[in-house]
Amino acid sequence: MADSNDTLSVSERIRLDIERQILSGGLKPDDRIPLERELMEIYDCSRMTVNKAVSELASRGLIVRRKRAGSFVAHPPSDSTILDIPDIRLDLERKGHTYGYELLHRSVRTAKGPEEGALAGKGGRLIELRGIHRADGQPFGHERRLVSLAAVPEIEHEDFAGTPPGTWLLGHVPWSQAEHRIFAVGADVGIAAHLEISEGTPCLMLERRTWLNGVPVTHVWQTFPGDRHSFIGALTRRQA
Amino acid sequence: MADSNDTLSVSERIRLDIERQILSGGLKPDDRIPLERELMEIYDCSRMTVNKAVSELASRGLIVRRKRAGSFVAHPPSDSTILDIPDIRLDLERKGHTYGYELLHRSVRTAKGPEEGALAGKGGRLIELRGIHRADGQPFGHERRLVSLAAVPEIEHEDFAGTPPGTWLLGHVPWSQAEHRIFAVGADVGIAAHLEISEGTPCLMLERRTWLNGVPVTHVWQTFPGDRHSFIGALTRRQA
DNA sequence: TCTTTTAATATGTATAGACATAATAGAAGA
């Protein structure tokens, strides 16, 4: 079971050995992994060292520990994946494209209706921004964004000529919680004209709401023509 | 800084106290958190107890630890989210719908072309399945799936009349790695007819490739009309 | 035979001490 990698600490080696066996299918759900005492002997170390490795696996959800019984490979959670939804500017520039943002509309006003009320509070003030993201000069996607002025008052003095609002917010609101929804729509007349596609062209729409410390910050709708953008999810564990 | 919750262990309390301060914005990126010695005194416990809490935060990526300098709040990684991509049957039944799968096509053959070759190996055998997912009797989505017979030989004796292949695989292939891609397409003639929508209707397409222990298992394309399905991503950390 | 009690067991958490290692501030030297 032991490995021959010398740069790792003992507890990391134990953790990785077991993790690899679980992820490779060598250990299946409900299989028991060796007891702490047994691992102590296998790796010739103390129980605290074993415990650190095995506790880490438990906290990551790969195993379940039961007193008096031992540690067992967990049943993987239902399928989920980590989806990368990067800032558009960063993403494009990383891929070697030039990026541009063209502001179409900017207005400061009071919140109307339930959707805007949820963001800024009933009668609260918000800023609405609409613009086009460009990659190498070509229209890449459309963005409509509402930002609560209560949450980000300094945004009122920013004109966003050239700077995309997403990038600006990244620099002004540290850490946050977000909720995403991804669906397919046909481009409406207005958006189609700006993106230089025909009405009804299948587009990916990403809706995102962001909170900072429980306070709503922004609500965005980004529209990308189906042939210009997709979202890619990395590895994941699986199964109910 | 201390909390008054008695059911938690000391190290959990330390971890949660700090975690809350980071996520709430009370501690910002590059801020230093108290040294281990200081936390020992604040929580009246030993260094190992503090170390367990703080190491856990480091392993979760919330803080960065530097010898001789201290521990600092990390810069959140670029925007990513955990997207829930559940088994369709489980998802619909959980939401109170009846679920049905209608098999349209089933064939066993050898792999042709680079895409199929990547799955089953050049000249390797695979099974191709096409079918319709139904919610409350109505067409909900179309699925085309290739499965490597080398990876899952027992699938050859399964006829999938009624059982969706995804659910069947869930029960036969434990743990796995997957790669997802989500994009928007217009429904083609064949799929449109089966889904009872018009050609070109915007659809969400989910492409998924799955491996077990590095061996390719299955490659799926699922097509959902834009008005019938979306993907929802939960909370996340943020920022480059 | 069935129920209750007891003892054994594996994990959960915590301690104090030890030595290693990386990074730096400051001292010593050129």
Add this chain to the structure above:
DNA sequence: TCTTCTATTATGTCTATACATATTAAAAGA
């Protein structure tokens, strides 16, 4: 002044020990 060395500092890892707690197997009793 600039470079080099050294001591200090905070974290990284590990050990041996201790007691708590949940669970279960076995013993004791009805």
